[in-house]
Amino acid sequence: MRTQTDDGYLPALGNRQIQMIAIGGAIGVGLFLGAGGRLAAAGPALVLSYAAAGVAAFFVMRALGELVLYRPVSGSFVEYAGEFIGPWAAFASGWMYWINWAFTGIAELTAIAAYVHYWAPAFPQWLTAVLALTVVMTVNLLSVRLFGELEFWFAMLKVLAISVFLVVGLVLVVFAVGQAGPHNLVSHGGFFPTGFPLVLMSLQSVVFAYASIELVGITAGETARPREVMPKAINGVVWRIAIFYVGSVLLLGMVLPWTSYEAGTSPFVTVFSGMGVPWAADAMNLVVITAALSSCNSGLYATGRILRSMAMKREAPRFAGALSSRHVPIGGIVFTAAMFLAGLVLFYFMPERAFNIATAVASLGVITTWGVLVYCQLRLRRTGHRSDFPMPGTPWTNWLTLAFLALVVLLMPFADADQRLAFYLVPCLFVAIAVGWWRRTVYRRRVPAQAEA
Structure with missing residues (x-):
C-alpha cells in the first residue's frame, strides 16, 4: 500500500511514466501545428529561434532540477518562489502559471475542434471542444495513476510520429528525393528570406512551443x-x-522549400502529402489531436496541484484546495476546466485568431514561470547550498537566460497584432494580481484581529 505524502497525494507515478511525461511535455501543437505558420513567416532561419529558445529551456530545466532535488514538492516553483523570493512572488507566479495553462487549454481545445472538423465538418466545433474537455477532466478526477498512464501513451504516439518523420526526412534529404536537399535552406531567397527581424519576432511562439517542459517538476510530489x-x-x-x-x-x-508551408496546416502533413501518401493527412491529424489532448490533460494536472498549494495558504479560492477521496485536487481541476470552457467564447467570436491570441497570452505565463525558476535557483546558491545536480555555469547562465526571456517579452509589441494584444494585457494582469495580493493581505490582517477580539 502506497503511503501518501505530506501534501495528501499518493506517489503513484513511476520512472516509466515520469520519463514519458518529460518527453510529452516538450512536444505539443506548438510544433505539430504552429511550426508551419512560423516557417512561412520566417523561413529556414526559424531553426535559430528554436535553437536559442532550446538553450534557454535547457538552463531552465537544470535550474528546476537543482530546486527539485533540494526539496521535492508538488507545489513546485510556487513553493520555491515563496521560499527564495517572498510570499508575493509565490502568489504572482502561481496565478501567472494558471493563466498560462488556462489560455493554453483554450488554444488546445481550439486546435482539437478545428482538426476534428476536418473529418466531420457538419459536427459543431464547440461541442467537439466540450467533449474533449470532459474526457481529460474525467481522467484527471479519477486518479493520478490513470493520468500518468494516459500521458505515457500520448507521449509514446507523439514521439513515434516525430521519429518517423525524422527518419523519412533524413532519407529524403540524403538521397535528394524530389525537392529535398540542403539547398532549400538558402535557394529560395536565402537563409533569411524575410529578414532577421522576423526571426526574432518568432521567439514568442517558439517559447510557447517549449511550454510545459517544467511539468516534470510538478510531478515531484507524486x-x-x-x-x-x-x-x-x-x-x-x-x-x-x-x-x-x-x-x-x-x-x-x-x-521542402519554406514557401511550401502555411499557417493553419501542420508542416508534417504538408511533407507527407507532398510525397503522395494518401493516409498521411489523417494520420497526422490524429497525432495533432492527441498532442492537444495531452496538453489539456497535463494542464489540468498541473494547475490542480498549483491551485491547491495556493489555496492551502489562502492565496486561491478555498474550494480549490479540496482533495477528493482518490487523493486528487478536485477543486483546482474543476476551477481550471471552468476557465477552459469560458475561454471557448473567444473561439466563437474570433475563430481565425483564437489560437494565436491564446498562445501569445499563455507565453507570458511560461516566461514568468521560467524566470522564477531560474531566479530561485540563483537565490538557492546564494544560501551556500551545494547540489549533486548543479545547474551549469551559474550565475552567468541564470542572468543570460533571464535576459533572453526579457527580450522575448520586449519584442512582442513589435510583432503581429495577436502578440501586441497579449503584450498590452501585461498591465491589466499586473493590476489584477496586485489587487488580489492586496485583498489577500487585508484578509490575513483581519483574521488575527477578529480572533483576538
Whole structure:
C-alpha cells in the first residue's frame, strides 16, 4: 500500500511514466501545428529561434532540477518562489502559471475542434471542444495513476510520429528525393528570406512551443524516488530539444522549400502529402489531436496541484484546495476546466485568431514561470547550498537566460497584432494580481484581529 505524502497525494507515478511525461511535455501543437505558420513567416532561419529558445529551456530545466532535488514538492516553483523570493512572488507566479495553462487549454481545445472538423465538418466545433474537455477532466478526477498512464501513451504516439518523420526526412534529404536537399535552406531567397527581424519576432511562439517542459517538476510530489528519477528525466530534455525540435525544424526546411508551408496546416502533413501518401493527412491529424489532448490533460494536472498549494495558504479560492477521496485536487481541476470552457467564447467570436491570441497570452505565463525558476535557483546558491545536480555555469547562465526571456517579452509589441494584444494585457494582469495580493493581505490582517477580539 502506497503511503501518501505530506501534501495528501499518493506517489503513484513511476520512472516509466515520469520519463514519458518529460518527453510529452516538450512536444505539443506548438510544433505539430504552429511550426508551419512560423516557417512561412520566417523561413529556414526559424531553426535559430528554436535553437536559442532550446538553450534557454535547457538552463531552465537544470535550474528546476537543482530546486527539485533540494526539496521535492508538488507545489513546485510556487513553493520555491515563496521560499527564495517572498510570499508575493509565490502568489504572482502561481496565478501567472494558471493563466498560462488556462489560455493554453483554450488554444488546445481550439486546435482539437478545428482538426476534428476536418473529418466531420457538419459536427459543431464547440461541442467537439466540450467533449474533449470532459474526457481529460474525467481522467484527471479519477486518479493520478490513470493520468500518468494516459500521458505515457500520448507521449509514446507523439514521439513515434516525430521519429518517423525524422527518419523519412533524413532519407529524403540524403538521397535528394524530389525537392529535398540542403539547398532549400538558402535557394529560395536565402537563409533569411524575410529578414532577421522576423526571426526574432518568432521567439514568442517558439517559447510557447517549449511550454510545459517544467511539468516534470510538478510531478515531484507524486513521484516514487524523486531524487533518483528526476535527474534522469531532466537530463533527457537536452537531447529531446536538440532532436525533436531543432532537428525537426531543420529537416522541414530541407525537405521542402519554406514557401511550401502555411499557417493553419501542420508542416508534417504538408511533407507527407507532398510525397503522395494518401493516409498521411489523417494520420497526422490524429497525432495533432492527441498532442492537444495531452496538453489539456497535463494542464489540468498541473494547475490542480498549483491551485491547491495556493489555496492551502489562502492565496486561491478555498474550494480549490479540496482533495477528493482518490487523493486528487478536485477543486483546482474543476476551477481550471471552468476557465477552459469560458475561454471557448473567444473561439466563437474570433475563430481565425483564437489560437494565436491564446498562445501569445499563455507565453507570458511560461516566461514568468521560467524566470522564477531560474531566479530561485540563483537565490538557492546564494544560501551556500551545494547540489549533486548543479545547474551549469551559474550565475552567468541564470542572468543570460533571464535576459533572453526579457527580450522575448520586449519584442512582442513589435510583432503581429495577436502578440501586441497579449503584450498590452501585461498591465491589466499586473493590476489584477496586485489587487488580489492586496485583498489577500487585508484578509490575513483581519483574521488575527477578529480572533483576538
